[in-house]
Amino acid sequence: MSELTNRVRELRARDRLSQGDLAAQIGASRQTIALIERGDYSPSIVLALKIAAVFEVSVEEIFALKGGTDNG
Amino acid sequence: MAKNMSKTMKNTLYMLAYLLGGGIFGFLIASDWGQNASSSLRFDPSIYYKYDLPFALAALIIIVLSGLTLFGLNRLKNVPVPLDDWAEELGNKEEYALSKLLMVSAFNHIVAMIWMLTAIAYSASSVSAPSEVPFILVNIFAGTAAVLVSTFLQFRSVQLYNKHFSERSLDYFGKNGQKEFFDKLDEAEKFTVYRSAFTAYKAVNIALVSGMIVFVLYSVFFTFSPLPIVVLGIIWMIQQASYYYEASKVYRNK
Incomplete structure (x- = not known):
């Protein structure tokens, strides 16, 4: 399982986007979006940035490490 | 602590199992029964013609798998494109059925190839008798027909996949179809492909070693047969070389 938590499903619901719609906008497959939302796959930086651009938020507002970080 | 104990216990049990297996194997080979096993192990897979049972089994498997493929194609051909755009689950039932269809059609093709090639090999060998010519010809023609039918069914399955996943279409007859896909x-x-490939790599490692052991046993109990062991060894080396070649690419300068 991924070490990340994410708000992709929540933001999709906010913007009324289906998994297929989001996938088409970032050039991925619907299955990849489903894997990310389920926590079974951690997207690359490139894919995370593309997702953030679609929702017009920063990457940190979508993805976070489980249990937080040791910094600060 | 409890987890480590359990792992130690597991390793100990594995070691005991290997010792027991090795002991039984050594006893069988060294004993009188092992020396005369070829006369004891009378397994004749035939009713009328030699090897008619294995060929009949292959035909039965192909009939079943072809039937399943046709059933799947018929069931999925009218499913709308895309497959349930608002599906939220990973793999709705139509996607799952499509993946199973591709797998069944692939197995069907493999069994058909085995049937055809075995029939050709049997006809070319010195084991077959002149009286078996009609039987052999039927198997060669039926095996060839099975290969053609299974190829067509697999092609139709891939066409159905391409219809639903046009952005990831597979060119079935293309020279570089797999790479382009x-x-x-x-x-x-x-990532899923990489993980699946690694699982397949580990499974083939086990299968190759097991196969070589099987042919050692065959040589012990029946007749000396080095070629299968050598061929499996060569396949093993090719597999390892491919793996290390791909892994070493990361160290090469671009």
Whole structure:
């Protein structure tokens, strides 16, 4: 399982986007979006940035490490 | 602590199992029964013609798998494109059925190839008798027909897949079809392929060693047969060389 938590499903619901719609906008497959939302796959930086651009938020507002970080 | 104990216990049990297996194997080979096993192990897979049972089994498997493929094609041909756009689950039932269809059609093709090639090999060998010519010809023609039918069914299955996943279509007859298909995958799909390939790599490692042991036993109990062991060894080396060649690419300068 991924070490990340994410708000992709929540933001999709906010913007009324289906998994297929989001996938088409970032050039991925619907299955990849489903894997990310389920926590079974951690997207690359490139894919995370593309997702953030679609929702017009920063990457940190979508993805976070489980249990937080040791910094600060 | 409890987890480590359990792992130690597991390793100990594995070691005991290997010792027991090795002891039984050594006893069988060294004993009188082992020396005369070829006369004891009378397994004749035939009713009328030699090897008619294995060929009949292959035909039965192909009939079943072809039937399943046709059933799947018929069931999925009218499913709308895309497959349930608002599906939220990973793999709705139509996607799952499509993946099973591709797998069944692939197995069907493999069994058909085995049937055809075995029939050709049997006809070319010195084991077959002149009286078996009609039987052999039937198997060669039926096996060839099975290969053609299974190829067509597999092609139709791939066409159905391409209809639903046009951005990741597979060119079935293309020279570089597999590479082009892989290049179209996104990062998560490629990760799934890598993970599946590694699982297949580990499974083939076990299968190759097991196969070589089987042919050693065959040589012990029946007749000396080095060629299968050598061929499996060569396949093993090719597999390892491919793996290390791909892994070493990361150290080469671009």
